[in-house]
Amino acid sequence: MTTAPVPVETASAPISRPRNLTRWLSTTDHKDIGMMYLALGALFFLIGGVEVLIMRLQLARPGNTLLEATTYNEFFTLHGTTMIFLAVMPMLLGFSNYLLPLQIGAKDMAFPRLNAFGFWLTAFGGIVLYLSLLEGPPDAGWFAYAPLSERPFSSSLGTDFWAAALLMMGMGTTLTALNIIITTVRYRAVGMGLWKMPLFSWMVFVNSFIIAFALPSLSAALIMLEVDRALGGRFFQGGGSPVLWQHYFWLFGHPEVYIMVLPAWGIISEVIPVFSRKPIFGYEFVAGSTVAIAVLSFAVYAHHMFAVGFARPVNLAFAASTMLIAIPTGIKVTNWVATLWKGSIRMTVPMMYAIAFIVQFTFGGITGVSFAVLPIDWQLTDSYYVVAHFHYVLMGGTLFALLSGLHFYFPKMTGRMLSEGFGKPAFWMITLGFNGVFLVQHALGMMGMPRRVYTYPDLPGWGALNMFSTVSAFVLGLGLVLTLINIVISWRMGRIAGDNPWQAWTLEWATTSPPPRGNFVRLPPIKSSRPLWDLAHPEDPDHQRPTRHDQQGKGHIRPEEKGHEQ
Amino acid sequence: MSAPAVLPTLQPASPLAVPITTLTYVTLEIGLAVFALVTGLTFYFIWRYKHRGADGEPPQIFGNARDEIIWMLMAAGILVVLFVLTWTTMNRIDPQAGQDGTPDLIVTGHQWFWEASYPRGTNPSGMGVVSTASEIHIPTGRKLLLEVGSADVIHDFWVPQLARKMDAIPGQGNRLWIQADKPGTYLGACSEFCGAQHAWMRFKVIAQTPQDFQAWLAKQAQQAAPPPPNQTDVEDGAGLFVRQGCGECHTLRGIGARGKVGPDLTHFASRGIIAGGVLDNTPENLRRWLKNPQAVKPGVRMPNYRLNDAQLRQLTAYLETLQ
Ligand SMILES: [Cu+2]
Numbered sequence: 001m002t003t004a005p006v007p008v009e010t011a012s013a014p015i016s017r018p019r020n021l022t023r024w025l026s027t028t029d030h031k032d033i034g035m036m037y038l039a040l041g042a043l044f045f046l047i048g049g050v051e052v053l054i055m056r057l058q059l060a061r062p063g064n065t066l067l068e069a070t071t072y073n074e075f076f077t078l079h080g081t082t083m084i085f086l087a088v089m090p091m092l093l094g095f096s097n098y099l100l101p102l103q104i105g106a107k108d109m110a111f112p113r114l115n116a117f118g119f120w121l122t123a124f125g126g127i128v129l130y131l132s133l134l135e136g137p138p139d140a141g142w143f144a145y146a147p148l149s150e151r152p153f154s155s156s157l158g159t160d161f162w163a164a165a166l167l168m169m170g171m172g173t174t175l176t177a178l179n180i181i182i183t184t185v186r187y188r189a190v191g192m193g194l195w196k197m198p199l200f201s202w203m204v205f206v207n208s209f210i211i212a213f214a215l216p217s218l219s220a221a222l223i224m225l226e227v228d229r230a231l232g233g234r235f236f237q238g239g240g241s242p243v244l245w246q247h248y249f250w251l252f253g254h255p256e257v258y259i260m261v262l263p264a265w266g267i268i269s270e271v272i273p274v275f276s277r278k279p280i281f282g283y284e285f286v287a288g289s290t291v292a293i294a295v296l297s298f299a300v301y302a303h304h305m306f307a308v309g310f311a312r313p314v315n316l317a318f319a320a321s322t323m324l325i326a327i328p329t330g331i332k333v334t335n336w337v338a339t340l341w342k343g344s345i346r347m348t349v350p351m352m353y354a355i356a357f358i359v360q361f362t363f364g365g366i367t368g369v370s371f372a373v374l375p376i377d378w379q380l381t382d383s384y385y386v387v388a389h390f391h392y393v394l395m396g397g398t399l400f401a402l403l404s405g406l407h408f409y410f411p412k413m414t415g416r417m418l419s420e421g422f423g424k425p426a427f428w429m430i431t432l433g434f435n436g437v438f439l440v441q442h443a444l445g446m447m448g449m450p451r452r453v454y455t456y457p458d459l460p461g462w463g464a465l466n467m468f469s470t471v472s473a474f475v476l477g478l479g480l481v482l483t484l485i486n487i488v489i490s491w492r493m494g495r496i497a498g499d500n501p502w503q504a505w506t507l508e509w510a511t512t513s514p515p516p517r518g519n520f521v522r523l524p525p526i527k528s529s530r531p532l533w534d535l536a537h538p539e540d541p542d543h544q545r546p547t548r549h550d551q552q553g554k555g556h557i558r559p560e561e562k563g564h565e566q
Numbered sequence: 567m568s569a570p571a572v573l574p575t576l577q578p579a580s581p582l583a584v585p586i587t588t589l590t591y592v593t594l595e596i597g598l599a600v601f602a603l604v605t606g607l608t609f610y611f612i613w614r615y616k617h618r619g620a621d622g623e624p625p626q627i628f629g630n631a632r633d634e635i636i637w638m639l640m641a642a643g644i645l646v647v648l649f650v651l652t653w654t655t656m657n658r659i660d661p662q663a664g665q666d667g668t669p670d671l672i673v674t675g676h677q678w679f680w681e682a683s684y685p686r687g688t689n690p691s692g693m694g695v696v697s698t699a700s701e702i703h704i705p706t707g708r709k710l711l712l713e714v715g716s717a718d719v720i721h722d723f724w725v726p727q728l729a730r731k732m733d734a735i736p737g738q739g740n741r742l743w744i745q746a747d748k749p750g751t752y753l754g755a756c757s758e759f760c761g762a763q764h765a766w767m768r769f770k771v772i773a774q775t776p777q778d779f780q781a782w783l784a785k786q787a788q789q790a791a792p793p794p795p796n797q798t799d800v801e802d803g804a805g806l807f808v809r810q811g812c813g814e815c816h817t818l819r820g821i822g823a824r825g826k827v828g829p830d831l832t833h834f835a836s837r838g839i840i841a842g843g844v845l846d847n848t849p850e851n852l853r854r855w856l857k858n859p860q861a862v863k864p865g866v867r868m869p870n871y872r873l874n875d876a877q878l879r880q881l882t883a884y885l886e887t888l889q
């Protein structure tokens with residue numbers, strides 16, 4: 001097969017399904033649950049987005065009085081909690097749920113009903129969080145540092161709602177993670193060895209171990225906090241230790257950062273090869289570095305606490321581990337870039353988001369390393385520089401990967417293509433808007449602006465940069481609205497996608513769009529990580545190439561590839 | 567006094583902050599070089615290898631273990647350099663030796679203002695009594711040991727031009743060094759979210775020549791002057807201060823007020839800002855504050871006394887005499 005991967009019109013129309021409410025409430029199909037996770041994530045993303053636009057309005061001018069101090073604090077607490085636990089995590093779990101069984105050639109998850117249960121726990125967690133509006137929302141920030149989060153300083157029930165919501169969502173996520181682990185171990189199709197799994201599945205698999213080990217730390221901390229709050233315990237107050245809370249929280253919280261980025265890397269590792277028309281460069285390194293990151297992610301957590309006054313050796317140890325984790329992360333970036341090399345690059349909308357991801361994620365990664373350089377952290381931690389840094393990673397990184405994934409997998413999920421006419425302008429608005437919002441915040445941090453302030457004095461430059469940031473936020477918001485419109489319109493009247501509109505090579509593209517219940521009528525033979533390539537190129541299948549473990553030169557190498565053989 | 571620095575993290579005024587700025591530049595340069603390399607290659611490849619209608623698939627290149635190892639070693643090399651610089655810089659800006667002595671200055675975070683007290687005041691009568699708020703005076707040219715603590719929740723003491731930042735944690739006295747080379751005013755802020763008015767927990771460090779500092783300290787060590795005769799407003803204000811119970815929360819040496827919740831007001835009028843920088847200290851602003859602190863700084867731990875105009879005039883007049 002030699003044609004370009006432009007979407008091709010095929011005869012198979014999207015399969016229509018029953019559309020009643022009971023079906024969605026009772027479904028255990030992994031694709032339905034995946035879609036519901038995505039919808040849940042999108043809904044809360046909208047809520048968290050509106051919250052932040054109002055916050056940006058408050059910050060547009062020094063001394064603005066749109067929001068009161070406490071209201072602003074409630075807003076950023078809700079914004080952080082919502083975006084992390086109710087927007088980004090559900091959207092990532094949505095892709096994981098939808099794609100993992102398809103990619104490994106399974107009919108469904110190992111425990112479909114547990115899967116549904118996990119989703120509903122998350123959904124109800126979201127409801128509980130927002131029920132706090134009745135009692136006064138939480139206002140201690142998403143990491144709720146003790147003793148500010150303790151009863152004497154946060155007396156409303158908001159923090160209790162917050163803790164209950166996180167416990168529920170945490171449990172739902174953990175169950176889903178266990179389900180993913182078991183599904184991956186037990187339900188791979190015949191022929192699909194672990195080292196032949198598509199990279200998205202690889203990362204989701206590894207990610208599930210991080211979830212399973214990190215979330216208990218959060219749950220334990222939340223229960224201790226509630227013992228303090230409800231029963232007058234002394235874990236983090238009285239004779240207890242406020243810093244202990246930070247240890248528990250970040251032992252969860254830093255792995256959480258990777259939980260939010262691994263599946264995003266997975267999406268990027270699918271999109272870039274397809275639109276470069278090449279396999280991923282260094283599959284084993286991309287997959288293997290993920291394992292290294294999973295392990296290291298538990299060993300770096302205290303870099304969130306460099307200002308608490310640790311002894312020198314403790315600080316140095318966490319600085320070293322933080323620098324170390326930059327290596328496997330950097331390996332991923334270099335491999336994505338190397339995948340572009342000598343490719344035949346198609347700048348589709350998903351590819352544009354993937355490229356923006358590389359640029360922005362690299363930027364956020366580098367500012368991350370600057371925090372491992374401890375004296376810099378001693379200046380800039382808890383300033384706007386931090387806000388800029390982690391939004392480059394989580395928004396410029398993860399959200400862009402999600403948008404890439406949305407444009408890439410929408411045809412698989414709905415049977416129709418998203419419109420490029422909407423997609424491209426939306427991309428530019430989102431990209432320019434995003435960078436406009438956050439680039440200047442690095443400068444604000446260096447100018448001395450602390451984060452989490454509801455207002456600020458009229459110091460030279462502060463007003464102008466904040467105004468610029470606010471205006472950009474609205475450009476970004478418009479781009480996202482345009483994307484939403486694109487989804488709604490294209491879902492109804494987008495071009496019919498066919499099974500494999502991008503001419504990709506992994507199993508999810510070997511079935512109809514959307515896939516039927518049970519996913520596959522018939523699986524192609526699986527002999528490499530690109531079964532559909534092998535099918536289309538019987539003269540040059542992947543598995544006949546020399547591999548790293550077989551240096552004997554069996555199989556053939558095309559002349560133009562000489563010098564790059566392994 | 568000169569205008570405050572626009573980019574305080576890059577305009578250090580202390581031998582304890584200069585190395586941080588140097589390291590920031592080094593890291594910035596390395597970081598930008600890496601970033602330029604990655605983005606440069608990305609965009610070059612996109613331009614060079616963009617599909618221009620050619621048939622067929624490009625060469626299928628699966629990777630190269632040797633290249634991967636070279637990249638990893640390159641990254642590791644850069645990081646080793648950064649780590650060594652990190653370590654040496656830490657030793658210069660945060661020397662551990664001598665940190666267990668008596669601090670020169672104790673800084674305590676309160677919701678939402680900073681209190682500074684001077685345990686080693688040279689004026690014998692000043693020992694342990696001088697306490698001020700939101701404006702921390704220090705002598706220039708000398709490395710001072712600071713103990714940072716908190717009376718309630720976690721705060722963070724940050725004066726970018728003079729030192730590293732340090733968390734103020736209840737029950738844990740953290741130590742750090744601070745130094746200013748030249749007399750001047752250096753802006754600081756609380757840098758850890760600490761509740762409703764975290765935004766207005768700002769402060770100034772006022773560095774003075776040792777002589778000026780000693781003079782200031784001696785003055786601060788004195789009790790508040792008794793109200794001058796024939797100024798009825800001032801006298802009435804002093805009485806009002808006692809009757810209203812302001813002393814429950816405020817210390818005012820000279821009339822027996824010993825509260826510890828709010829700032830020490832003994833020399834209130836010598837300060838330039840009110841309540842963590844939310845207002846400049848002028849008679850009109852003070853009046854606004856006393857009229858309803860909750861309107862000026864919502865959530866503040868000082869009640870609204872609903873004072874009438876006469877009472878406001880008297881209290882303001884009195885507090886303005888507390889030089
Ligand atoms: Cu504070």
